[in-house]
Each structure stands twice: as structure tokens, then as C-alpha cells.
Amino acid sequence: MPVNISLHKSPPKAYNQSMFEISAGAIVHTKIQGQILYLIIKDFHGNFGFPKGHLEKGETEEEAAIREIKEETGIDIELDPSFREELRYIMPNGIEKRSVYYLGSYKDQDPHRQLEEVEKIFLLPYADAMQILTFDNMKEVLAKANSRLKGNSL
Numbered sequence: 001m002p003v004n005i006s007l008h009k010s011p012p013k014a015y016n017q018s019m020f021e022i023s024a025g026a027i028v029h030t031k032i033q034g035q036i037l038y039l040i041i042k043d044f045h046g047n048f049g050f051p052k053g054h055l056e057k058g059e060t061e062e063e064a065a066i067r068e069i070k071e072e073t074g075i076d077i078e079l080d081p082s083f084r085e086e087l088r089y090i091m092p093n094g095i096e097k098r099s100v101y102y103l104g105s106y107k108d109q110d111p112h113r114q115l116e117e118v119e120k121i122f123l124l125p126y127a128d129a130m131q132i133l134t135f136d137n138m139k140e141v142l143a144k145a146n147s148r149l150k151g152n153s154l
Helices: 061-073 126-132 136-151
Strands: 020-032 035-043 052-054 078-090 096-105 118-124
Touching: 020 061, 020 136, 035 061, 035 126, 035 136, 052 061, 061 078, 061 096, 061 118, 078 136, 096 136, 118 126, 126 136
Parallel strands: 020 096
Antiparallel strands: 020 035, 020 052, 035 118, 078 096
16 A cells, blocks of 8 residues: 655654754854964853854855854854854753854954843963863864864964
């Protein structure tokens, strides 16, 4: 007996747009006097992490990452899409969140914070950045990014 398969079924409720959020950002770095420094932001909840934000309608992950970093830090980055790390987690409100991080570099720019979302911006060497990051999954992404950068120059 033939099986009728519909390709137009609704996604499971957990992946319904109202229950699933996607953000994109980057591990942003620069090199000053030969030292790699990572841009870490502190949000108004007291969390230390990387700049990121929600995708706007019709936007790719890469476009969202570049836009969000410009909005939150005032800098224009060069994005390396060959480095892509994805984190999935459940937020306290029960919504599943997917955050995608790329590598982003910049030169000769002074970051300045977005007053509405960012309390403070830090430029830190790897060891200090690892100490200050709030969440372990962010530390894992930074470790992978740092390993990649140690094999590549800016």
C-alpha cells in the first residue's frame, strides 16, 4: 500500500517560530602590538559574552552577525564564514534558542557600546577573556576560535 507523505506539514511545536529563536554574532578580535585581543561585551543582566542578535526578516546569519556587531559596538568587521559554531539551549522562558557565531576581525577602529543593550565593552587577551565569560559554552567557542587564530594570522 502506498504511503502518503506531505512535505508541507507544520514543524513540531518546539520548532514553531514562536518557540524558537535564532541569533547570530561573532567572536570579534583585533591585533594590537602583536597581541590578539577579543571583544567581550557585558549586558545589563550582568552577563559577559560576544555581540550577537536576532535575525531580521530575509537576513542571512552572516548579514545579521555583521549588522548586530555594528549596532552593539560601532565597528565594521570582516567576517570569516569558514568558522561557524552553533550553540543550542533552552532559555528560562522555555524558548529554544540557537546562536550562531563566526569569527570577526577589525583594525584601526575604536569600539563604542550601544547604550540600550551593552553596559560595557572589553578588549581582552585570551586568558582574561576565558576568565570573564559567563557561560561555559561561550568559553568552548572562544577556545576553538583561539585555536583557529593561532594557526592563522589576522
